[in-house]
Amino acid sequence: MATTLQALATHSRLLILSRLRESPATVSQLAEAVEMEQSAVSHQLRMLRHLGLVQGRRSGRSVTYALHDNHVAQLLDEAVFHAEHLRLGARDQADETA
Template sequence: MEQGPGDAHLAAWLDARNAPAVAAMLQALAAPSRLLILAQLRDGPLAVTTLSEALGLRQPSVSHHLGLLRAAGLVSGVRDGRSVFYRLRNEHVTALLDAIVRHGEHVRAAAGRE
């Protein structure tokens, strides 16, 4: 029986068809500023101005990063008047961030034991 990404018990599914999209998503995560934006959005939707102030980044830079994160399917935005409020796309993004941080801690701990 062939399994695909919709199977609840399948831990991971990667092949030549989805590898480019996965690589693009990982590339979107490969900037500290973008990771910090995602971390800010864990607690709920925020406007670009709020993110800019919280991170000490210029608004055009934050908007650029959010555009890349949106294209990678990691965030979504909703316009409210003149502002756009961004949020994490879904709970999978939260789980991905948690896994990345846990893995980084594991790697650092293992390096300290060597």
């Protein structure tokens, strides 16, 4: 389970998923969108695939990726929501042990 959640623990994967949340995209499109090398994107997509977060379909020479289902989109939304909430509340109460 930690492994699954770790999929959202990296900037690059979060960018990829956010991009896919808008609409499906090919690997090269993703690479350009998130400003990463094709190789790096493929590696991350591999992990996301194994975790069941995304899905890839071949069309000719390119492979189009998309979020696996609405569940994933929802997960992303909730993650953003909570992260935002926490970011605000966690301002400086970090060190006040009280």
